[in-house]
Amino acid sequence: MTEHTLLEVKDLKVQIPTRRGVLTPVNEVSFTIGRGEIVGVVGESGAGKSITGSAIIGLLDRPARISSGSVTLQGEVISGLNEEQLRRVRGKRIGTVFQDPLTSLDPLMSIGDQLSETAMAHLAISREAAREKALQALIDVGIPAAESRLDAYPHEFSGGMRQRVVIALALIGEPDLIIADEPTTALDVSVQAQVLMLLKRLCRERNTGVMLITHDMGVIAETTDRVVVLYAGRVAEIGNTEQVLTSAKHPYTRGLVGATPNPANMDGDNARLNQIPGSMPGLLALPTGCPFHPRCSEVMPVCKTEQPALTPLGDTTIACHLATEASA
Amino acid sequence: MNDSLISVQSLSRVFDVSKPWLNRVLSGQKRQTLKAVDSVDFTIERGTTYALVGESGSGKSTIAKMLVGLLKPTSGRVHIDGVDLTNASAADIASTRKRIQMIFQDPYASLNPRWRVRDIVGEPIDAFLNVSGAERTRKIDELLEKVGLSSKDGAKFPHEFSGGQRQRIGIARALASDPEFIVCDEPTSALDVSVQAQVLNLMRDLQRDLGLTYLFITHDLAVVRYMADHVGVLYLGRLIESAPRQELFDSPAHPYTQMLINAAPRVDGFGRMHEAADGEIPDPISPPSGCHFHPRCPQRLDACRIEVPVVQHTGRRAVSCLLHGQS
Numbered sequence: 051m052t053e054h055t056l057l058e059v060k061d062l063k064v065q066i067p068t069r070r071g072v073l074t075p076v077n078e079v080s081f082t083i084g085r086g087e088i089v090g091v092v093g094e095s096g097a098g099k100s101i102t103g104s105a106i107i108g109l110l111d112r113p114a115r116i117s118s119g120s121v122t123l124q125g126e127v128i129s130g131l132n133e134e135q136l137r138r139v140r141g142k143r144i145g146t147v148f149q150d151p152l153t154s155l156d157p158l159m160s161i162g163d164q165l166s167e168t169a170m171a172h173l174a175i176s177r178e179a180a181r182e183k184a185l186q187a188l189i190d191v192g193i194p195a196a197e198s199r200l201d202a203y204p205h206e207f208s209g210g211m212r213q214r215v216v217i218a219l220a221l222i223g224e225p226d227l228i229i230a231d232e233p234t235t236a237l238d239v240s241v242q243a244q245v246l247m248l249l250k251r252l253c254r255e256r257n258t259g260v261m262l263i264t265h266d267m268g269v270i271a272e273t274t275d276r277v278v279v280l281y282a283g284r285v286a287e288i289g290n291t292e293q294v295l296t297s298a299k300h301p302y303t304r305g306l307v308g309a310t311p312n313p314a315n316m317d318g319d320n321a322r323l324n325q326i327p328g329s330m331p332g333l334l335a336l337p338t339g340c341p342f343h344p345r346c347s348e349v350m351p352v353c354k355t356e357q358p359a360l361t362p363l364g365d366t367t368i369a370c371h372l373a374t375e376a377s378a
Numbered sequence: 379m380n381d382s383l384i385s386v387q388s389l390s391r392v393f394d395v396s397k398p399w400l401n402r403v404l405s406g407q408k409r410q411t412l413k414a415v416d417s418v419d420f421t422i423e424r425g426t427t428y429a430l431v432g433e434s435g436s437g438k439s440t441i442a443k444m445l446v447g448l449l450k451p452t453s454g455r456v457h458i459d460g461v462d463l464t465n466a467s468a469a470d471i472a473s474t475r476k477r478i479q480m481i482f483q484d485p486y487a488s489l490n491p492r493w494r495v496r497d498i499v500g501e502p503i504d505a506f507l508n509v510s511g512a513e514r515t516r517k518i519d520e521l522l523e524k525v526g527l528s529s530k531d532g533a534k535f536p537h538e539f540s541g542g543q544r545q546r547i548g549i550a551r552a553l554a555s556d557p558e559f560i561v562c563d564e565p566t567s568a569l570d571v572s573v574q575a576q577v578l579n580l581m582r583d584l585q586r587d588l589g590l591t592y593l594f595i596t597h598d599l600a601v602v603r604y605m606a607d608h609v610g611v612l613y614l615g616r617l618i619e620s621a622p623r624q625e626l627f628d629s630p631a632h633p634y635t636q637m638l639i640n641a642a643p644r645v646d647g648f649g650r651m652h653e654a655a656d657g658e659i660p661d662p663i664s665p666p667s668g669c670h671f672h673p674r675c676p677q678r679l680d681a682c683r684i685e686v687p688v689v690q691h692t693g694r695r696a697v698s699c700l701l702h703g704q705s
Contacts, residue, residue: 094570094571094572095570208658209658210658211658238434238597238658238659239597239599239641239642240433240638240641240658241658242641242643243641243642243643243652246643247652250651265570265571266643267571267645268600268642268643268644268647271643271644271645271646271647271648272644272647272648272649291648292648292649295645295646296646306571306572307645309571309572309575310571310575310600310645311578311600311601311603312600312644312646321604322579322582323578323579324575325572325575326572326576327576329540329541329542329570329572329573
């Protein structure tokens with residue numbers, strides 16, 4: 051853990067006891083986020099991306115719980131905190147942006163009140179100062195005619211504008227880290243580009259770290275510095291975004307990149323998308339060994355029995371027996 | 379042009395979105411209409427894929443529903459292989475209808491959860507083809523195998539399948555009446571990337587093997603680029619540009635098309651910072667005057683506010699923009 055590390059997630063394991071057995075949607079996930087760094091968490095449905103995010107801010111729904119591992123924010127372990135202590139972390143030190151802006155905002159409260167209430171809760175400032183701050187926050191996220199919009203309600207905003215307000219809310223407590231869970235999935239392409247550029251610009255200016263959860267490889271490529279690829283609750287590959295996307299080492303990452311349409315595999319009549327056979331396994335019937343082995347094109351006998359450990363290979367780090375073989 | 383299967387001429391659809399009568403009387407409001415599709419023209423050549431792309435409210439799904447007959451056009455014509463669907467005899471419409479099928483977006487909502495897969499796939503056979511007994515069973519098995527499922531899957535229910543497999547069932551059902559033309563409304567937007575690739579590849583293989591014609595509706599430009607031969611771009615109900623795929627992506631002519639292509643996230647766009655276009659899609663009930671795109675257009679002229687641009691044809695490309703082909 052270096053001085054620049056803002057968040058360290060170490061061997062995080064989330065378990066949900068059910069009548070049909072204990073599910074482990076997040077299994078020994080480790081990664082770090084530095085100050086001002088944008089880290090992408092990518093994976094398909096069921097990979098455990100959102101649960102990882104909820105576990106970090108202590109928003110897991112019962113009966114899901116962190117069964118082992120730790121989350122450390124600026125040197126302080128926050129994974130064992132009680133509800134009261136967590137309230138001082140959420141909003142103040144970690145801001146959140148979720149997929150659907152309409153459910154993140156209170157429909158019965160004006161935008162200005164929501165922003166200034168948040169500012170007063172976290173910053174110990176007067177009502178007047180909080181209202182000033184709310185106005186500045188709306189101007190920063192590019193809401194036109196911000197002053198007259200302070201007294202407007204969420205339903206009076208369009209989808210893109212609402213998501214800007216949610217970003218303003220997440221940033222108003224001046225947090226060190228933002229967790230953004232599919233922040234642009236509900237938006238149209240042109241608006242998505244606006245919101246992503248905004249998020250990226252503000253976080254760079256304020257040196258805020260971002261954990262960006264998404265399933266879109268294009269968004270990952272354009273927005274993040276480093277990327278964590280999750281598969282069936284485990285880290286498959288982790289590394290610098292450009293290196294992971296251009297020279298992926300894990301067969302799953304390589305398959306995922308090949309399955310995403312891009313100019314190189316789209317044009318020409320003989321172009322063909324790479325396809326990964328099958329689909330993500332359910333948590334109740336996880337394969338033994340490496341969870342990806344039934345779909346993997348380079349499966350070896352050892353993959354069926356042993357879970358590979360994270361091992362550096364070339365420019366990235368992968369959980370794959372190809373890497374353990376190479377380093378042995 | 380010489381071998382077009384589908385021809386759509388000045389197709390329009392207006393929805394009445396007025397408040398109820400009493401509310402209108404009490405608050406003195408007028409009737410309100412929404413022009414979801416506004417004089418759209420295009421043709422689709424046999425055996426090719428025509429993609430309609432646009433953001434929410436652009437009218438893509440309304441066009442799809444009118445082509446398959448789920449909605450009646452307010453005005454305009456739809457010709458399928460020479461038969462005018464808007465103005466033909468009932469018998470002609472019935473015989474044409476079986477040549478058209480549709481694949482829906484949501485593989486969870488579009489399959490009846492209480493029916494077995496073989497009944498779902500068999501329904502179009504019963505409706506359109508005069509086969510029964512062993513012949514019918516053989517056809518269902520063959521269809522399931524054609525889309526990459528096994529004939530044993532026929533006895534299962536939809537909930538036993540993953541999203542990608544359900545979309546395969548949807549495709550098998552669409553193929554059951556031996557159609558020539560399939561309308562695909564966002565068939566992969568609910569699927570994960572790796573499964574999307576499986577379904578897109580399957581659809582391309584089926585097109586090649588069976589000579590199918592697709593109308594492919596999506597908001598995802600990357601999918602368009604992989605699937606389409608010809609692309610039409612919609613904005614608030616109007617077709618603002620249409621061109622062969624390569625031409626459209628290499629040199630988009632309409633400022634909206636340029637914006638759309640620029641805004642789409644790219645897998646190879648590392649650290650790309652681009653100035654995204656201003657504004658959002660306006661309210662379709664009271665769209666901007668003149669060219670609908672003018673309030674967001676970086677290249678707008680004074681005339682754009684007043685004049686509705688006329689479609690200009692150059693080669694196989696058609697553009698509705700005052701900047702183009704005015705001479």
